[in-house]
Amino acid sequence: MSNNEYTLYSGGLRGAEETFGKCAQNYGINEINFSFEGHSCSRNKNITLLSDEDLKKGDISMEIVSARMGRRYTQADKIRKVFQLIFHMVNKGFQVIAIGWIQSDKTVKGGTGWGVELAKFFNRPVSVFDQGTNKWYAWEKNEWVEDEPAISHKTFCGTGTRNLSAEGKNAIEDLFSRSFA
Secondary structure, three states: OHHHHHEEEEOOOOOOOHHHHHHHHHOOOOOEEEEEEEOOOOOOOOOEEOOHHHHHOOOHHHHHOOOOOOOOOOOOOHHHHHHHHHHHHHHHHHHEEEEEOOOOOEEEHHHHHHHHHHHOOOOOOOOEEEOOOOOOEEEOOOOOEOOOOOOOOOOEEEEEEEOOHHHHHHHHHHHHHHHHO
16 A cells, blocks of 8 residues: 555644654655644644534543543543544544553553553554553553554554653654554
8 A cells, every 4th residue: 555545543732643643744644633622732734623523422431431441530521522532533543553651450541541442442453652661562362562563554543642752752753664664
């Protein structure tokens, strides 16, 4: 396939998502960033503004999210729209690639973790660059195993922390080089 047959789905936020977008642009990959009213993106390219009705398609009980993630969310109304947006990113992008921190309970820290949990739930290929160990991992047979991923599906979700390290940035750049050079 040629590069322009691939599509990155992301949220366009500063950090990992912004870097995924810049790499997609550099390699001629299509990029779609989801957002909603009142939500600002660092990457203002190809924004798909989700209506309240669109967002509701990704609605889920905060109790289920809390149970799956092993933590409580005190500002449930505020984070709900973010989790709904993440649903759209993962639902559209078959392969899920994230940058963050894998925790001892096998979840990933923060909102990024919800995208990873959805990918696991949807039985999608998911890879995480763990900024704690500076290594890539893939979810296989209910375990994180070291891996060196490549983007191998026409649609993929690129997400992750806003606190992107230099190693995380390099990991994204190397991923695109490995996949599309």
